[in-house]
Amino acid sequence: MSLPITLVWLRRDLRLFDHTALQTAIRLGRPLAAVFVFDRDIIDDLPADDRRLSFIHESISEMQAALHAKNVPLWVLHGRAAEALPALAAQLNAAAVVCAEDYEPQAIARDNQVWRALDADGRALVRVTDQVMLAKAEVMTQQGRPYSVFTPYKKAWLHTMAQRYAGWQPADDWAALAALQTQLPAAARAAPRLPALADLGFVRQALPLAGGEAAAQKQLGDFLPQLGQYHLKRDFPAQKSTSQLSVYLRFGLLSIRHLVQLARQADNEGAAAWLNELVWREFYQQFLYHHPNVVRESWRPEYRALPWPNQPEYLARWQAGQTGYPIIDAAMRQLKHSGQMHNRLRMLCAGFLSKDLLTDWRLGEAWFAAQLLDFDLAANNGGWQWAAGTGCDAQPYFRIFNPVIQSQKYDPDGTFIRRHVPELAHLGKEVIHAPWLAKHDIDTHGYPAPIVNHALQREKALAFYRAV
Numbered sequence: 531m532s533l534p535i536t537l538v539w540l541r542r543d544l545r546l547f548d549h550t551a552l553q554t555a556i557r558l559g560r561p562l563a564a565v566f567v568f569d570r571d572i573i574d575d576l577p578a579d580d581r582r583l584s585f586i587h588e589s590i591s592e593m594q595a596a597l598h599a600k601n602v603p604l605w606v607l608h609g610r611a612a613e614a615l616p617a618l619a620a621q622l623n624a625a626a627v628v629c630a631e632d633y634e635p636q637a638i639a640r641d642n643q644v645w646r647a648l649d650a651d652g653r654a655l656v657r658v659t660d661q662v663m664l665a666k667a668e669v670m671t672q673q674g675r676p677y678s679v680f681t682p683y684k685k686a687w688l689h690t691m692a693q694r695y696a697g698w699q700p701a702d703d704w705a706a707l708a709a710l711q712t713q714l715p716a717a718a719r720a721a722p723r724l725p726a727l728a729d730l731g732f733v734r735q736a737l738p739l740a741g742g743e744a745a746a747q748k749q750l751g752d753f754l755p756q757l758g759q760y761h762l763k764r765d766f767p768a769q770k771s772t773s774q775l776s777v778y779l780r781f782g783l784l785s786i787r788h789l790v791q792l793a794r795q796a797d798n799e800g801a802a803a804w805l806n807e808l809v810w811r812e813f814y815q816q817f818l819y820h821h822p823n824v825v826r827e828s829w830r831p832e833y834r835a836l837p838w839p840n841q842p843e844y845l846a847r848w849q850a851g852q853t854g855y856p857i858i859d860a861a862m863r864q865l866k867h868s869g870q871m872h873n874r875l876r877m878l879c880a881g882f883l884s885k886d887l888l889t890d891w892r893l894g895e896a897w898f899a900a901q902l903l904d905f906d907l908a909a910n911n912g913g914w915q916w917a918a919g920t921g922c923d924a925q926p927y928f929r930i931f932n933p934v935i936q937s938q939k940y941d942p943d944g945t946f947i948r949r950h951v952p953e954l955a956h957l958g959k960e961v962i963h964a965p966w967l968a969k970h971d972i973d974t975h976g977y978p979a980p981i982v983n984h985a986l987q988r989e990k991a992l993a994f995y996r997a998v
């Protein structure tokens with residue numbers, strides 16, 4: 531039997547900088563190899579043109595080269611992680627597998643399966659915290675319960691984080707690695723070639739944001755000079771004034787600890803507003819961990835039996851960006867074409883589907899999950915339940931956005947609408963938000979009339995929620 535090694539299982543941590551699992555593995559003092567599994571339990575159900583596979587593939591390809599430069603082979607497998615991982619650990623004689631925790635219910639079930647298989651074989655599974663700053667149960671109420679309201683959670687989070695991360699430095703034990711890797715057995719070095727995207731059953735897609743750690747760092751570098759203005763500009767989708775780092779955070783191409791440190795060091799209003807969003811991210815992560823049932827049902831029990839009318843035509847027109855409400859349609863078309871959507875527009879589109887179109891939020895959530903490049907179960911579910919008024923929100927169902935007023939406020943010149951709804955590109959800002967209200971004849975080139983009357987639907991929605 532060859533010398534035992536440590537195997538680092540990469541999942542949502544596709545970078546080298548401040549990488550908790552890699553650094554933990556180095557400290558275990560054995561030579562190491564890394565593995566990434568294109569997990570058939572996840573990807574077999576995805577369409578061939580899923581953009582995320584292109585993004586992950588690019589990121590893995592870059593990471594394989596970066597690890598290779600450090601003399602760490604990256605094994606890239608295509609199979610069921612629950613079986614492939616223990617099999618590889620046995621093949622390479624890994625005494626331990628190190629991975630970063632993932633709070634999604636399916637990931638937890640998979641990791642437990644892997645843990646049992648490894649344990650039966652006398653191998654350890656070492657789980658570390660990397661995806662979030664503070665782990666699932668590090669911020670709890672005084673009664674020891676998980677928080678379900680954001681503001682007190684944030685207060686407690688900031689307090690614990692300031693204590694825990696005073697004087698934080700990125701984990702960096704690379705210097706110890708070179709000596710360890712001289713002992714890596716030849717069998718562990720013989721990693722197969724990275725499978726081509728086509729071999730995995732996918733077609734390369736054009737991406738709005740490139741994969742890889744270098745691209746993530748560049749995006750971060752481009753955003754930082756704007757951080758001080760974030761609180762003033764963040765709600766205007768026509769401007770690129772938010773960080774656009776969500777996909778990089780989703781797949782762990784950036785260290786959350788580093789981002790929080792940058793926000794704290796900047797110490798201005800913009801940075802505080804941005805930090806607030808990073809805390810929302812953690813809030814939803816811990817919320818999903820403690821309440822995995824939200825994946826299936828409304829968080830508020832009283833809304834679990836809401837009799838959603840669910841008109842298929844409404845859902846189809848919402849998905850296609852044909853509702854007749856220009857701001858909604860612009861956002862939905864951008865989502866379909868690029869996999870991106872601005873936060874303000876996610877709130878509007880989700881609210882519109884559930885409250886104006888009285889369609890079960892889970893149908894909209896599933897559509898976003900299929901389309902978004904940055905899809906993250908915790909944030910998406912949290913955002914949808916917030917918008918539908920069924921989630922952990924201090925202001926539940928009676929917050930109903932008026933899509934015309936929101937459009938006038940956040941896209942005042944109509945620039946965003948013009949970009950994505952070419953039928954209306956010739957219209958001025960006085961009519962573009964609600965062309966059907968124009969006082970003179972206008973040509974809308976086949977753009978539909980509003981699918982519903984917002985004022986009427988608002989009353990219907992209030993009655994619908996009140997009735998339960």
Ligand SMILES: Cc1cc2nc3c(=O)[nH]c(=O)nc-3n(C[C@H](O)[C@H](O)[C@H](O)COP(=O)(O)OP(=O)(O)OC[C@H]3O[C@@H](n4cnc5c(N)ncnc54)[C@H](O)[C@@H]3O)c2cc1C
Binds near residue numbers: 773906907
């Ligand atoms: C209905 C709905 C669905 C959503 N689905 C997702 C999703 O699948 N994946 C996702 O990452 N975000 C989701 N969000 C949150 C938010 O819209 C995106 O994180 C944000 O638009 C990403 O843009 P950015 O990176 O420029 O964000 P910035 O404004 O620069 O914020 C910085 C980071 O904070 C995090 N963040 C910001 N807002 C939120 C939030 N409300 N909840 C949780 N984290 C947040 C993201 O990681 C983001 O990159 C959703 C919001 C709503 C209302």
